[in-house]
Amino acid sequence: MSEAGFSVLLLVADLLGLLGALFFLVSAIGLLRLPDFFCRIHAPTKAATLGVMLLGLGAILRSVVQGNLVWLEDLAILAFLFLTIPVSSQVLARAARSRDKAQQER
Numbered sequence: 523m524s525e526a527g528f529s530v531l532l533l534v535a536d537l538l539g540l541l542g543a544l545f546f547l548v549s550a551i552g553l554l555r556l557p558d559f560f561c562r563i564h565a566p567t568k569a570a571t572l573g574v575m576l577l578g579l580g581a582i583l584r585s586v587v588q589g590n591l592v593w594l595e596d597l598a599i600l601a602f603l604f605l606t607i608p609v610s611s612q613v614l615a616r617a618a619r620s621r622d623k624a625q626q627e628r
Contacts, residue, residue, distance in 0.1 A: 528587055535583040542576030545569045559618050567611040574603050 552565025578600040585593035 531583060531587045535580040535587065538576050538580030538583065542573040542578075542580065545573030545576065549573060560615060563611050563615055563618075567607060571604065571607045574607070575600065578603075 546569070549566045549569035552569065553562050556562045556565055578596055582593045582596045582600075585591075585596060
């Protein structure tokens with residue numbers, strides 16, 4: 523591949539990283555501004571999952587362009603986070619709902 527092709531791929535990788543960081547910013551703003559626990563947990567879960575995916579794809583693309591095998595580790599991290607972020611937020615939401623029900627029964 524030519525030098526211009528590498529430059530374009532690195533630019534795309536950087537743009538993916540920047541877009542992922544933007545989703546993290548939106549997630550943080552949603553966490554601070556939303557009114558109750560369930561809304562607050564929803565914003566970071568959705569936006570952070572997409573932000574992690576974009577950052578990870580940018581890191582994978584950058585590693586592939588540079589010829590490193592580090593992209594395999596990045597892919598494993600992405601798979602782990604893609605599976606655990608939604609599950610952990612669901613567990614937190616169920617625990618909060620159970621706690622609310624227990625307090626209402628008193």
